[in-house]
Amino acid sequence: MKKPSNTLPQAPVDDRPPEVLADLEFGKLTSKEYLYVAKHPENEPYIKSIEDEPPLFIYISTYLSYLILIIIGHIRDFFGKIFKPQEYSHLVEQNGYAPWYDGFESFYERRMKNRIDDCFARPIYGAPGRFIHCFDRKKVGKSEYEYPGTTSECLNLSSYNYLGFGQSKGVCTTHALKSIDDYGTSGCSPRAGAGTTDLHLDCEALIADFVGQEDAILISQGYGTNGFVFPSIADPKTLVISDELNHASIRFGIRVSGAQVKVCKHNDMKDLEKVIRNAIAQGQPKTHRPWNKIIIAVEGLYSMEGNLCDLREVVRLKEKYKCYLFLDEAHSIGAIGPNGRGVCDYFGIDPKKIDILMGTLTKSFGATGGYISGSKEIMKRIRLSYATNSYGESVPPAVLAQIISSMKVIKGDINPGEGLERLQRIAFNSRYLRLGLKRLGFIVYGADDSPVIPLLLFLPAKMPAVSRMLYDMGIAIVITAYPATPIVSGRVRLCVSSALTKEDLDDTLRKFNEIGDLVFLKFSSGRAGGSKVKGKPPRWSIEDVLAHNVEDCKKPNLGEMP
Missing domain, CATH: 3.40.640.10 (Type I PLP-dependent aspartate aminotransferase-like (Major domain))
Structure with a gap:
């Protein structure tokens, strides 16, 4: 058995046919029905998207989780400086030199981010297209990784390659x-x-x-x-x-x-x-x-x-x-x-x-x-x-x-029609995925036509759980938390691309639905896209979402739809 290495392995050669590789970078449009023109109606005021709120106990749990992590971290720092001075040499005075860092200013990185560091900056290879190729790794010790030499091919919901132009061929x-x-x-x-x-x-x-x-x-x-x-x-x-x-x-x-x-x-x-x-x-x-x-x-x-x-x-x-x-x-x-x-x-x-x-x-x-x-x-x-x-x-x-x-x-000066298709695909994909997640019960921020879809997680323990589970399911996502966001609103930031197909989005909705039930992420009250029909629950089943989403996502104001 090959022994894991702590150095990044060489990227494997992909010998699949060129047409297969091209489809992995930019999926083919399977129906003209999956296109949409994104434009705000003339002479109508801009309506802000509804930002739904979770139940109060979610906020309380989030604050308590961070409080416990902070207390434990400070206790470990206090005793660590006494019993393990070598490990804390960068935080204490050494031979008359001032410490490199103040213990408090580096606290968040050492005691909080470091716990879930494997969810950030995963090394990749190849073009950041429809699918992205990631090097598998396993964390050992506090900050080192072992690379077994294997890779994973994941659906790419993490790159800013909005129109799919980041291709290796074309x-x-x-x-x-x-x-x-x-x-x-x-x-x-x-x-x-x-x-x-x-x-x-x-x-x-x-x-x-x-x-x-x-x-x-x-x-x-x-x-x-x-x-x-x-x-x-x-x-x-x-x-x-x-x-x-x-x-x-x-x-x-x-x-x-x-x-x-x-x-x-x-x-x-x-x-x-x-x-x-x-x-x-x-x-x-x-x-x-x-x-x-x-x-x-x-x-x-x-x-x-x-x-x-x-x-x-x-x-x-x-x-x-x-x-x-x-x-x-x-x-x-x-x-x-x-x-x-x-x-x-x-x-x-x-x-x-x-x-x-x-x-x-x-x-x-x-x-x-x-x-x-x-x-x-x-x-x-x-x-x-x-x-x-x-x-x-x-x-x-x-x-x-x-x-x-x-x-x-x-x-349209080069390949007339291609640019228009890319624009209409990203508009459809953004609305389709956003409405689907809302109807499943997730709290989602943002405008209807935005290709950036933040899905709120709140509790810190759910950030690594969602990231690792989706990676194992073959979906690459980015989680963001403090200081990029307020400390109580950690989130998954999904970046939609025109390279994705409608079938990719259906698969994404199924997997998010599964994880949402397993990790308890469906906090939505139904105010922002859930059902308001009397007698019907605000959260839709995945079957109902997939059956109605194509037609419904093209209607105006997704946040007010039943």
Whole structure:
């Protein structure tokens, strides 16, 4: 018998026929019935999705679970420093040197995350398509893993490959490989030096046209796109009003810029208007002089909550109070709207009403990096002051070719009809899986058309249980918890892709239904998609869900459906 190794094994060679491998990366559409066009109805207000609440005893159990873990962890730390000083050398003073970490600041990682660390960062190989290939591993000791040399093929509900463009073969891969022959593997220079090629200029022009702006600038890293744009547009006399659930990259960028920041409640337009009015009335701290400018920063699609911003109201407030609007479309561009052009496309809003549109290319387009787009005047200024434009590497040619080809497929310039099918498949898949989970009794957050589906678990012990059980069943999912979410709302974050088939989603619903009964996850009260028909229980059977979901998921407002 082969002895398990603590080093990652070599990825096995897959000698299955090419058509089988292609189907594993992007499943074939089995019926035109499984398509849907996602667009918000014109002249209708945006209705927030209902966030269901579990019974009170679930909250109490969750707090008690964390309390017990914290108490036990502190007891072990106290005695460990006395009886096992070598293991705690990084937390105590050694030979006059200060400790590397404070015991409290590393407590969560050591005593809580470390217990379920095998559920995070599972190593994979191959393309992150319809199925994903994972190396099997077994935890030994506190932080080491043994790899027996086997792998598992899992249905992929964990990647941001929303439109399925992250393929190892296909029109985009062909373009990427050709760019390597023509341009090499790297620009080997910042954009402001010798790193700007004709591919960069063509790509920026294509992005600007795609998002409906005058100009765009490419950035080689998604996180850094937000992290360094705010120093180019804000200063200490600028006020940034930020949604409380904005991504960490936005908060980091605001801090680096030195701008003042006020936080408004998530997607609460009344609170946003109140914050704007108070800021205008009070002015800058101490001097009370007017702000040089006020920037409203929101996201199109919030990746942890799965909901959309109320863009129509945000634009109305922005115009009413003469503010600037910064819109982060990292998760919405390509994945939302009838033409895949983000939340402006979804709500039918002119993109030029948004002063700065930001997006990443790592998700729907199967590439890396991000972009900033806006008027030519703003982009001209940002090109001079943007740090990564002068000090960071330019986007490699193969990535540029991937961006250009995938965007042209969506537009219909390459393989007409393919991009439209991908957009309509992800819209159907998102609604189908969301409504099915709600009707089975799970608490699910997010907008109807969002490809991000958070399924609430609450209790910490259920996070590793669900992750490990689904992995054994052949489904790869991501669990997220504190600090990415509030400590009492740990969740599974399902990322839907157009590469998935309706049959894949049926299999997913069956397995979630089985686990939900076994682990007691069906907390829903029926307010958000369960039945409200008198005499009928709020939770549907899996047979009823599969029988009615195709037709019902195409109806408006899934949260209010019987």
